[in-house]
Amino acid sequence: MNDTARTPADLLRSALAADPARPLLTFYDDATGERVELSVATFANWVAKTANLLQDDLAAQPGDRVALLLPAHWQTAAWLLACFSTGTVAEPGGDPAAADLVVSGPDHLDAARACRGERVALSLRPLGARFPQPPEGFVDYAVEVPSQGDRFAPYSPVDPEAPALALPGGEELTGAQVVARARRSAEELGLAPGSRLLSAADYDDWAGLASGLLAPLAAGGSVVLCRNLDRLDADALQRRRESERVTHSAV
Template identity: 45%
Template sequence: MGYDTRCKPTPSATRCGDCDPTVRRLRVVIEHDGRRRIVHPVADDIARVFADAIASDPTRPLLTWYDDATGERTELSGATLANWVAKTGNLLVDDVAAGPGSVAGVLLPPHWQTAAVLLGCWSAGLTVAGTPGPAGAMAGTPGPAGAMAGTPGPAGAMAGTPRPAGAVAGAPGPVDVLFAAADRVGEADAWSAGERYALALAPFAAPLRELPAGWADYVIEVRGHGDHFTPYPGGRELVGVAAERAATLGLTGGDRVLVDAARHPDPVDWLLAPLTVGASVVLCGNLDPTRVESRRSAEKITRPLT
């Protein structure tokens, strides 16, 4: 969708509706290295942002995950990630009876499965709450209408991202559904949850070898759900935050972004900001500094966040 020619770009996200109220888009002027680079139209709800990011070529790599501790490399096209997101949305609606007004607890580090969980929750209209992980990883805590909030972890996990007012805090509390990494299920006692899903976060989306009592295995349960899901609109404030963050990070349309998960654990940085500009992500856990240059070349990286 193009802009009304009367739009006057500014260095921050504004409503194109300032010129034409029928155009429900956010306008972002990207400034990097002291010069303006692009004006990018951004949809004003998370589901639309995700759909726009994959619309031009659903088969292209959208999210590539590396774990240098295990040697894992998992590449997801837009279509593949969308399939996981749809299945997650259906799981939430069908098995949890969740929807707008429901709350999900997410105790997960940056990971491709975390992307599926978060986007699935937002697609189903859920508010997401989370707390920092052991390494300062922030799974993301959207507040009303998807506003992000949270408590910084030991390594400055929130990466300086501004938060809209009225956001849900990251402290444990009652939630309708809880998603947790296998090494964090011990924290679940602090969360009163109707349904609990554990994730092994293993290569090839392998299930847990031993399932904790009272938990379901996310990758087993989600695979039985439908591949199509009609998302609920929402998250306009969060999209605005992500668009501003994209500008701050110097991300532009078509970028391939290398992200050090330890330095940028906030999902605004590693997931939503790239999506708002149509960039693809190479997300690296346990990043080995000696592999950065070769990976930049192999993955055709245009913007490193390391």
């Protein structure tokens, strides 16, 4: 477990330096049959591209509020770390009308139109495919992100004591507090380097964010993130645990 990281982005940088090839996030959607496995290096590349889009094309500034109207998904995980990397405040389930930018999946586009700032739409289709027809008034993430740079550097260093995460219910955490709470959650879940945690929780509270990304990242482990897991019967779930070498569960 990294004891020197001061921001969530530091946790990712440490994981990248330690072992870029190891799996970090494996995503399943049992409604579509999708499976995506991201190594630390591949996930970090998506985060860098997303952060460059956020900072350069969308002109986000440190302290800007980014409403994330997204389910637990590998692309949502990339957006969370991109927000942490740019110093913007990630707001899972945040109010679009009060946000500076909004990032929405296909189920929340109408609500997202309340945002007066930049709007980004994610199709959440398998393999990160674009929308067949881009939603009016939105940037299509799948169209814009591939051309972004593979490395990211913020224009100014991210302040670990600045707000980084706004949780549903009104609680706000600084970057340093996110790291500290992620470490505590990792300890509570019994995670250690190499642990592989299966999570079916949504990203709508701390428990879901921790089990679905932040605690495994802080512990040097990995996550098997499952959407629509209720479609599996007990035998199929057990086969997944075995095939993915799951060591811990948050189902």
